[in-house]
Amino acid sequence: MGKDWVQYEDGRNACCDSLPRMASAELSAVKPGVLPGGLAGLSLSRRKFLEAAALPCLASCAFAPAARGAGFPASPPAAEKDSRFIVEAKFYEKLPYRKIKCKLCPRECVIDDRERGYCGVRENRGGKYYSLVHSRVCTAHVDPIEKKPLFHFRPGTLAFSVATAGCNVNCKMCQNWEISQVRPEQVPSNYLPPRDLAALARQYDCVSIAYTYSEPVIFYEYVQDGAEAGRANGVRNVIITGGYIQQEPLKEWCKAVDAIKVDLKAFSEKFYKEVVNGELKPVLETLVTIREQGTWTEIVYLVIPTLNDGDQEFRALAKWVKSNLGPDVPVHFTRFHPEYLLTNLPPTPIESLERAKGIADAEGLHYVYIGNVPGHPAESTYCPRCRRVIIERLGYIIKQTHMKKGRCGYCQQVIPGVWA
Amino acid sequence: MPRHKEFVDRIAHAPNRRGFLRTLAAAAATLGGRRLSAGVPVPVPLNVKTQGKSRVVIARDAGLRGSGSSVDSGRLVKLLDRAMQSFCGCDSPLEAWTRLVRPGEVVGLKVNCLAGRGASTSVQLVELISERLQQAGIKDIVIWDRLNSDLESAGFRLGSKQRGIRYIGNDSAGYEEQLSIYGSAGSLVSKTLTRTCDAVINLPVLKDHGIAGVTLALKNAFGAIHNPNKYHLSVGDPYIADVNMLPPIRQKTRLTICDGTTAQYEGGPSYMPQWSWPFNGLLVAQDPVALDFVGWKLIEDERARRGMKSLEALGRKPSYIATAADARHRLGSNDPSLIERMEV
Numbered sequence: 162m163g164k165d166w167v168q169y170e171d172g173r174n175a176c177c178d179s180l181p182r183m184a185s186a187e188l189s190a191v192k193p194g195v196l197p198g199g200l201a202g203l204s205l206s207r208r209k210f211l212e213a214a215a216l217p218c219l220a221s222c223a224f225a226p227a228a229r230g231a232g233f234p235a236s237p238p239a240a241e242k243d244s245r246f247i248v249e250a251k252f253y254e255k256l257p258y259r260k261i262k263c264k265l266c267p268r269e270c271v272i273d274d275r276e277r278g279y280c281g282v283r284e285n286r287g288g289k290y291y292s293l294v295h296s297r298v299c300t301a302h303v304d305p306i307e308k309k310p311l312f313h314f315r316p317g318t319l320a321f322s323v324a325t326a327g328c329n330v331n332c333k334m335c336q337n338w339e340i341s342q343v344r345p346e347q348v349p350s351n352y353l354p355p356r357d358l359a360a361l362a363r364q365y366d367c368v369s370i371a372y373t374y375s376e377p378v379i380f381y382e383y384v385q386d387g388a389e390a391g392r393a394n395g396v397r398n399v400i401i402t403g404g405y406i407q408q409e410p411l412k413e414w415c416k417a418v419d420a421i422k423v424d425l426k427a428f429s430e431k432f433y434k435e436v437v438n439g440e441l442k443p444v445l446e447t448l449v450t451i452r453e454q455g456t457w458t459e460i461v462y463l464v465i466p467t468l469n470d471g472d473q474e475f476r477a478l479a480k481w482v483k484s485n486l487g488p489d490v491p492v493h494f495t496r497f498h499p500e501y502l503l504t505n506l507p508p509t510p511i512e513s514l515e516r517a518k519g520i521a522d523a524e525g526l527h528y529v530y531i532g533n534v535p536g537h538p539a540e541s542t543y544c545p546r547c548r549r550v551i552i553e554r555l556g557y558i559i560k561q562t563h564m565k566k567g568r569c570g571y572c573q574q575v576i577p578g579v580w581a
Numbered sequence: 582m583p584r585h586k587e588f589v590d591r592i593a594h595a596p597n598r599r600g601f602l603r604t605l606a607a608a609a610a611t612l613g614g615r616r617l618s619a620g621v622p623v624p625v626p627l628n629v630k631t632q633g634k635s636r637v638v639i640a641r642d643a644g645l646r647g648s649g650s651s652v653d654s655g656r657l658v659k660l661l662d663r664a665m666q667s668f669c670g671c672d673s674p675l676e677a678w679t680r681l682v683r684p685g686e687v688v689g690l691k692v693n694c695l696a697g698r699g700a701s702t703s704v705q706l707v708e709l710i711s712e713r714l715q716q717a718g719i720k721d722i723v724i725w726d727r728l729n730s731d732l733e734s735a736g737f738r739l740g741s742k743q744r745g746i747r748y749i750g751n752d753s754a755g756y757e758e759q760l761s762i763y764g765s766a767g768s769l770v771s772k773t774l775t776r777t778c779d780a781v782i783n784l785p786v787l788k789d790h791g792i793a794g795v796t797l798a799l800k801n802a803f804g805a806i807h808n809p810n811k812y813h814l815s816v817g818d819p820y821i822a823d824v825n826m827l828p829p830i831r832q833k834t835r836l837t838i839c840d841g842t843t844a845q846y847e848g849g850p851s852y853m854p855q856w857s858w859p860f861n862g863l864l865v866a867q868d869p870v871a872l873d874f875v876g877w878k879l880i881e882d883e884r885a886r887r888g889m890k891s892l893e894a895l896g897r898k899p900s901y902i903a904t905a906a907d908a909r910h911r912l913g914s915n916d917p918s919l920i921e922r923m924e925v
Binding site (some may be wrong): 199258259260271273274276277278279280283331333342343344347437501502566 | 591601695696722752756760762767791792808811814848850851913925
């Protein structure tokens with residue numbers, strides 16, 4: 162596998178899954194495709210692209226309209242008005258005078274008729290609340306599962322990764338703000354119904370569908386239906402989320418999908434209020450519930466210089482994880498790169514990440530990783546008993562694996578995760 | 582205001598070299614991409630003599646609706662003329678309008694259409710303002726808001742062929758690619774504002790807002806950005822003030838004429854006829870903070886008259902008005918002693 166899988170070189174924040182950028186050679190090779198619903202194509206690695214180009218039905222790449230520099234459309238595509246995107250929201254409460262209260266995320270927006278919630282993708286129409294983004298996919302890529310990152314979930318496999326516009330928070334460091342901080346009309350999208358999503362995942366040899374890049378909470382109904390279609394077609398489902406969701410919809414998620422990676426953006430309410438425009442407490446409750454429900458989870462913590470990189474915060478985080486989730490939940494400390502509204506800070510020094518890992522290790526967490534630093538030894542998985550490398554990684558590449566049936570290949574220690 | 586001020590402000594908030602270069606590139610693109618009209622595309626001082634105070638004209642006509650419920654156009658134009666002449670201190674409406682705009686300029690009318698008919702900027706009023714602008718030599722008028730569908734639902738006929746008048750929703754014009762940033766606000770600004778219009782007349786409606794308290798001159802700027810849904814937290818404070826600091830919004834807005842023909846003291850921004858009242862008036866000001874302060878008090882007065890709790894008691898006092906006046910923003914004055922409230 163070539164180095165072109167290694168997206169770290171973009172230097173983009175891996176707190177939530179980043180949109181891959183395409184090489185110009187790939188872009189120039191774009192041809193009209195025949196994928197379902199007018200899907201323009203997919204962004205693939207060079208190798209995968211060349212492999213796929215041999216297939217008669219391949220539509221090549223470039224289904225990433227919101228990539229940098231693409232700008233914002235003067236005229237929405239005809240499909241924007243398509244009623245196929247609009248479904249009644251699952252979680253809301255009707256109020257007097259045609260108002261509604263959204264019950265999907267803890268923000269609980271109270272929304273007047275003809276208005277939208279904070280996420281920008283759910284609208285009150287005459288006292289009924291609708292999602293405007295079901296099957297309204299604005300970006301789709303085939304990614305290695307390591308890019309999510311999920312390190313203990315079918316390593317070395319591919320995830321068919323999709324997103325719609327919108328988000329229920331507004332992180333100042335968002336790397337995908339061109340799709341997460343816009344309304345669905347402001348980015349070109351395509352119709353990709355659940356059955357076609359599952360079929361595409363299989364067509365591209367993806368073990369899983371990943372709902373990612375923006376915030377799957379806001380395209381909740383699509384995730385549910387996509388997961389059902391995926392399972393019916395033998396495809397797993399993973400969610401990459403900030404975890405800012407209410408308990409009832411979360412529990413339904415836990416039944417529907419195989420893994421949920423949570424971006425724990427800091428361990429202080431102050432940070433959540435000032436930088437995320439959200440709250441920490443509901444996110445911690447989300448993590449506890451996911452564990453209680455028995456769904457596999459991993460945590461990413463984007464370390465941002467001066468904002469969430471104190472020893473005390475790292476220690477409090479590690480203690481909380483150990484006592485509330487257990488020592489086996491993987492924690493990824495990843496490197497920040499200046500983006501969006503936080504361009505005044507430098508990239509995270511490697512020493513800060515190592516300091517975070519050192520503290521978490523010392524507190525007794527078993528699987529602490531460093532992310533966004535290609536080639537760092539802490540990208541690999543070590544057996545907590547014999548301390549030997551059991552999964553050796555370089556960026557998104559699995560170089561070697563020494564595991565058998567979910568156990569360390571050297572000492573037979575059980576390694577938690579989803580391995581088969 | 583000198584054009585270089587925009588650069589100075591942007592640079593003041595551009596934290597690094599990359600941001601600085603982006604800003605320059607965006608500014609160059611904006612300048613290069615727009616049609617430079619024969620007129621001078623810079624704000625025109627109205628030279629209103631107010632002895633250092635912000636003038637807010639409240640023009641009312643108790644007989645605006647005659648004996649019926651609909652507004653009489655003949656009386657509305659007289660009301661508009663009276664408001665404009667009073668504000669500018671002129672003897673004729675044409676003189677007032679020629680102080681505001683210059684022939685050859687493209688003038689945008691930023692209406693407020695989200696609520697549809699009943700609680701949007703009235704089509705009648707917009708038509709009369711357009712007529713006066715044309716008499717003042719304006720040949721290109723752009724009536725704009727967020728969405729074409731919003732304009733239509735408020736009664737504007739997008740398909741109609743009216744000489745010199747265009748209707749543009751932001752959804753058809755698109756937004757700038759580079760973020761404009763001030764304080765808590767980071768937004769893409771409508772190309773209608775940045776590239777099409779030389780000047781903008783802000784035309785909000787006098788009404789209550791369920792989150793922000795009131796929606797008047799300052800709040801109407803949300804229709805110029807791509808992400809207003811992100812700024813409805815904390816009664817819109819400081820977001821509304823910050824959005825109004827974005828250079829294109831601050832520099833191109835020449836005047837606010839607040840439509841109070843039908844006002845709403847509760848239940849906004851949606852149209853709630855049970856909470857509307859015929860205020861039969863217009864508010865005119867250059868200072869959006871002063872206008873909002875005065876408009877807010879009018880709404881509070883109406884609420885008190887009807888035995889309703891104040892907005893503050895309900896937890897939605899529009900504190901963003903004070904923020905807009907603070908030392909960080911200086912968008913205008915909310916100090917009653919510095920506001921010349923002129924009722925005509």
